[in-house]
Amino acid sequence: MRGLVLFLVLWAGPVLAVQPDERLADPAMEARARTLSRDLRCVVCQNESIDASAAPLARDIRVLLRERLVAGDDDRAAVAFLVARYGDFVLLRPPVRPDTWVLWFGPFAVLLAGGVVTVLALRRRAVGVGPKPLSVEEEVRLAALLRDEEGRR
Amino acid sequence: MGRWLYAVPLVLFLGLAGYFGVALFSGRDPRELPSALIDRPMPDFVLPGLGEGGGVSAAGLRGEVVVVNFFASWCAPCRVEHPLLLRLARQERVRVVGIAYKDRPEDSRRFLAELGDPYRGVGVDRDGRVGIDFGLYGVPETYVVDRAGHIRKRFVGALTPGLLERELLPLVRGLERR
Numbered sequence: 380m381r382g383l384v385l386f387l388v389l390w391a392g393p394v395l396a397v398q399p400d401e402r403l404a405d406p407a408m409e410a411r412a413r414t415l416s417r418d419l420r421c422v423v424c425q426n427e428s429i430d431a432s433a434a435p436l437a438r439d440i441r442v443l444l445r446e447r448l449v450a451g452d453d454d455r456a457a458v459a460f461l462v463a464r465y466g467d468f469v470l471l472r473p474p475v476r477p478d479t480w481v482l483w484f485g486p487f488a489v490l491l492a493g494g495v496v497t498v499l500a501l502r503r504r505a506v507g508v509g510p511k512p513l514s515v516e517e518e519v520r521l522a523a524l525l526r527d528e529e530g531r532r
Numbered sequence: 533m534g535r536w537l538y539a540v541p542l543v544l545f546l547g548l549a550g551y552f553g554v555a556l557f558s559g560r561d562p563r564e565l566p567s568a569l570i571d572r573p574m575p576d577f578v579l580p581g582l583g584e585g586g587g588v589s590a591a592g593l594r595g596e597v598v599v600v601n602f603f604a605s606w607c608a609p610c611r612v613e614h615p616l617l618l619r620l621a622r623q624e625r626v627r628v629v630g631i632a633y634k635d636r637p638e639d640s641r642r643f644l645a646e647l648g649d650p651y652r653g654v655g656v657d658r659d660g661r662v663g664i665d666f667g668l669y670g671v672p673e674t675y676v677v678d679r680a681g682h683i684r685k686r687f688v689g690a691l692t693p694g695l696l697e698r699e700l701l702p703l704v705r706g707l708e709r710r
Contacts, residue, residue: 422669433635435672439660464575464667466568485548493541500538 579655
């Protein structure tokens with residue numbers, strides 16, 4: 380019983396924010412609105428999407444977003460409408476633009492550079508396997524040194 | 533192949549970490565990003581007025597430097613900043629216009645009757661749509677608008693005497709002189 384209650388409570392979480400009276404009659408359009416609002420930041424609660432937030436402003440923006448869709452905006456236009464008012468900050472997924480390249484590609488550049496250097500280092504180690512064999516002169520010197528050592532004992 | 537090559541990933545990583553670190557630890561509140569509307573025309577709006585003075589509209593504000601203040605009777609920080617707005621209007625002779633955000637007109641009226649009315653006009657934004665057009669996060673929020681109707685600065689949250697002295701008043705005075 381307790382398990383069932385816990386299960387129901389946990390499952391109820393995601394559907395709490397979007398109230399029944401906000402939903403659109405057209406299921407396809409409602410689905411578009413849900414998808415879009417999952418990627419839009421609730422500016423009052425910051426790290427929550429407007430889809431998940433119970434804040435009054437998030438609700439207002441959800442309703443507004445649905446109105447834009449009903450009015451015939453495509454997804455891009457509906458999101459642009461909000462970006463015009465709140466800036467890129469409303470987008471939970473930052474746009475890929477020259478000024479965000481460092482953000483998007485920086486970590487991959489570090490990974491790539493690290494990989495290249497690792498491969499080069501490994502290859503270099505593989506080329507010189509073990510110490511080089513002694514040359515003839517070195518063999519002669521070694522023999523002489525060993526002989527001297529024997530003599531001193 | 534030089535030995536320095538081994539340092540490339542480390543240098544890249546440190547550069548990246550430093551770049552993100554500065555943004556993260558500079559103490560800058562991302563909410564205080566300048567409004568998306570800075571130096572852009574104020575949203576076009578027409579709102580019914582609170583008093584007998586008639587409505588408030590973007591077109592009606594053009595031609596004068598004006599401070600637009602979003603407030604609500606249910607908002608506690610609005611009470612805190614209210615004496616500053618009164619000072620701005622009465623002593624500094626700055627034109628302050630109010631927008632009552634998501635507030636019942638009778639509550640707004642009572643709020644102003646109790647604390648004093650600094651506004652040259654109050655627009656009633658019951659559903660908060662004009663707020664969203666301004667990119668409002670919440671109340672209070674204050675915008676400085678120049679003669680051409682362009683938003684020059686936004687203050688998120690309650691004004692403080694420091695903000696008023698150091699930022700708002702110098703900006704308004706500068707704009708008025710032009």
